[in-house]
Amino acid sequence: MKPLSIGEVAKRTGIRTSALRYYEEAGILPTPARVSGQRRYDADAIHRIDVLRFAQQAGFTLEEIKTLFNGFGRETPLSSRWRSLAKAKLRELDLLAVRVQRMRHAIELGLKCGCIRVEDCTLSPAHIPEGNGRREKAGCARSC
Amino acid sequence: MKPLSIGEVAKRTGIRTSALRYYEEAGILPTPARVSGQRRYDADAIHRIDVLRFAQQAGFTLEEIKTLFNGFGRETPLSSRWRSLAKAKLRELDLLAVRVQRMRHAIELGLKCGCIRVEDCTLSPAHIPEGNGRREKAGCARSC
DNA sequence: CCTTGACTTCAAGTTAACTTGAATATGTAC
């Protein structure tokens, strides 16, 4: 397979050229070969982009994917980097799932409120036990 | 109950003073009474803040909450504004739940990959059928 | 009178993951 231009890669992977350049700039993808200044992507590069996309759709942040690709020192095999990140991500996903159920419950509770004015509303945060207050990043996956 | 200062409301509701001012600025909360320039919140105002917090924890965006409080024209009772938003939000939550399960599945698939280098990895986006490409805001709740 | 603490406004910064725009260069078709 011939090396592809950035536009062809974009068509094939569904990732915009601006995003591809951004990943490169951010150190997530290696800088591809150049032909008179223009990027040329070979099969390996494209495969790496596919894996990136897979990981991203599975809920990993770009920072995590960068770690997956480059981190942990050069000797660690990919599969064990995967395991390390994936286990943490699974825990996060489980927390998110619980949260979603709580939210569902809260909304169904809200649907039962027949109030006319805000002042008459019987809802209050006491009814939805989310534990602590604001600003918890935990339990929250990407692309949200 | 005496009117409370913004700091006291913050303590009581767990919402920072900066956030309270922000909500007011954004037109989500009404401007409270003032005593020599300083905000004083009465019981109604505090109740409204509680409802705001409830809705927010249930996954509504501030924009939706603003609509809930002010939108729909003055005549529509709160309960029917609720229903309208809540039903849409429930659908969103269900989509999110499905997505979370797909993500779980993808990650478990990733855990099975025994690859050493990225190039050997057998994963690709084909294995995780997320439907279309990027940038779908749907199925995604707040505070993520 | 002076300090301390809580309050005020307003502008600008934060985070993630990109996108958009401007100015310029290169490749392809006719």
Place this chain on the structure above:
DNA sequence: GTACATATTCAAGTTAACTTGAAGTCAAGG
């Protein structure tokens, strides 16, 4: 050779929901 598509870099903009910082006001305590 002349368009026109596509490429390049770089800086700045986008979104949501706030936070942070600067500079100033105000009341109470010692």
